[in-house]
Amino acid sequence: MSELIVKHIQKKYRRHQVLKNISFTLEPEKIYGLLGRNGVGKSTLLRIINNRTFADSGEVILDGQSVVDNEAVQRRFYLMSDADFYPSGMKAKQAFQWLSQLYGTFDWTYSEHLVAAFGLDVNQKIAKLSTGYLTIFKLIVALCLPVEFIFLDEPVLGLDANNRELFYSELLSTYEDRPRTFVIVTHLIEEIAHLIEHVLIIDEGVVTKDCDVTLLMNQAHVISGPQTAVRDFTQGLRVLARKHLGEIEMAYVLGELPRDTRTSTVSIQQMSLQELFVYLTDKVGE
Amino acid sequence: MHFDFSSAEPIYQQVADQIEEAIFAGAFVEGTQIPSTTEISREFKINPATVLKGMNILVEQQLIEKRRGLGMFVMSGAQNKIIAKRKASFYEDYVKSLIIESKKLGLSRSDLQGLIEKGYRHE
Numbered sequence: 001m002s003e004l005i006v007k008h009i010q011k012k013y014r015r016h017q018v019l020k021n022i023s024f025t026l027e028p029e030k031i032y033g034l035l036g037r038n039g040v041g042k043s044t045l046l047r048i049i050n051n052r053t054f055a056d057s058g059e060v061i062l063d064g065q066s067v068v069d070n071e072a073v074q075r076r077f078y079l080m081s082d083a084d085f086y087p088s089g090m091k092a093k094q095a096f097q098w099l100s101q102l103y104g105t106f107d108w109t110y111s112e113h114l115v116a117a118f119g120l121d122v123n124q125k126i127a128k129l130s131t132g133y134l135t136i137f138k139l140i141v142a143l144c145l146p147v148e149f150i151f152l153d154e155p156v157l158g159l160d161a162n163n164r165e166l167f168y169s170e171l172l173s174t175y176e177d178r179p180r181t182f183v184i185v186t187h188l189i190e191e192i193a194h195l196i197e198h199v200l201i202i203d204e205g206v207v208t209k210d211c212d213v214t215l216l217m218n219q220a221h222v223i224s225g226p227q228t229a230v231r232d233f234t235q236g237l238r239v240l241a242r243k244h245l246g247e248i249e250m251a252y253v254l255g256e257l258p259r260d261t262r263t264s265t266v267s268i269q270q271m272s273l274q275e276l277f278v279y280l281t282d283k284v285g286e
Numbered sequence: 287m288h289f290d291f292s293s294a295e296p297i298y299q300q301v302a303d304q305i306e307e308a309i310f311a312g313a314f315v316e317g318t319q320i321p322s323t324t325e326i327s328r329e330f331k332i333n334p335a336t337v338l339k340g341m342n343i344l345v346e347q348q349l350i351e352k353r354r355g356l357g358m359f360v361m362s363g364a365q366n367k368i369i370a371k372r373k374a375s376f377y378e379d380y381v382k383s384l385i386i387e388s389k390k391l392g393l394s395r396s397d398l399q400g401l402i403e404k405g406y407r408h409e
Contacts, residue, residue: 031333168331176324176334194297194332214336218296265390270294 001028002063004049004149004181009058011044018044020205022058026149029179031171033192033213036202037281042185043081045202046151050079075103080142081153086126092137093122099141107144110174114140117166131158139167143174153185164188168195193273203281213273220276221257224250225266233266240279252279289330297332301340309349309360310368316360320350347371 009022018041100106201209230249327334349364
């Protein structure tokens with residue numbers, strides 16, 4: 001069980017410095033959510049870790065070795081993304097065989113279960129699969145390969161609500177049967193908010209949040225009530241945003257709240273991870 | 287069991303509360319096994335570490351115990367312990383909030399006493 005260390009990664013596209021200085025550590029056997037707005041470089045970062053593109057500088061290290069062009073290390077990773085690298089005409093079941101040889105093994109028992117649960121036709125050519133079933137096919141691969149680090153870039157693309165729910169429960173069940181590290185990149189933040197243990201937020205080329213989700217959310221509240229009362233209550237607190245509905249104010253607060261809040265006239269609710277993300281990364285009004 | 291993901295209460299605390307409620311109500315009987323971390327985690331799509339954190343609160347309060355290789359079981363005397371705990375916090379949890387709310391509404395002490403009497407008559 002090893003940690004994956006990402007250190008000072010920089011990447012420029014043409015003149016645009018996408019990743020300015022990315023550093024974080026992935027601990028073994030945890031489920032991570034990697035969040036960031038469109039174009040922030042999440043996919044690029046995953047491609048760098050998985051040796052599909054190179055960083056301009058910085059390193060990615062596992063067990064003291066760089067992961068760049070390191071085939072032995074790369075066999076311990078799997079990146080599920082929109083890139084397709086299967087030979088044209090290959091059928092789903094042939095791809096399972098092929099990957100099994102490439103990675104040494106494949107969890108055939110579990111894949112059979114998943115194929116039946118999602119209703120994937122393994123005799124279908126991969127190129128002919130619908131968007132949803134292509135995603136399902138890739139997810140089955142991701143969950144059945146013998147890797148320690150699984151990177152899922154938009155894992156629910158094109159999946160209907162039933163299949164998304166099914167995927168989330170299968171993810172948790174395989175995670176408990178065989179703990180591994182998962183990194184999930186998604187824009188459907190609410191759906192993974194309670195699934196992940198740790199959240200990483202990338203904004204403007206750097207990691208702006210790297211923390212345990214429970215601890216983070218214990219500090220994120222919405223305070224609402226009459227404007228003067230809300231102003232009083234939020235004095236000295238970090239307010240990310242304020243909204244108004246007539247005389248009612250809603251303040252989105254990040255930080256420790258006073259201990260006894262019962263007698264106050266404001267109402268206090270939990271902020272959602274999605275709201276927190278939006279207010280932390282919103283560029284309007286800056 | 288149901289979780290309110292928008293409640294001000296953290297999910298791990300809700301896990302503890304829901305299991306406690308089930309023991310209190312007699313749904314989880316003393317000496318029997320409660321659902322596993324895996325079962326709760328899968329069913330409600332909650333990270334197992336969060337579920338475990340909630341269960342550990344009840345382990346610390348000696349309401350449930352871990353039996354190695356088997357799972358979590360309701361300890362004997364758990365239901366009485368919960369009743370005692372709730373009686374002890376009844377004043378804080380209910381009476382104080384009742385008075386605070388009645389003051390906000392401008393109800394007098396005797397108004398409130400009258401309402402409590404009415405509540406008993408209609409029971």
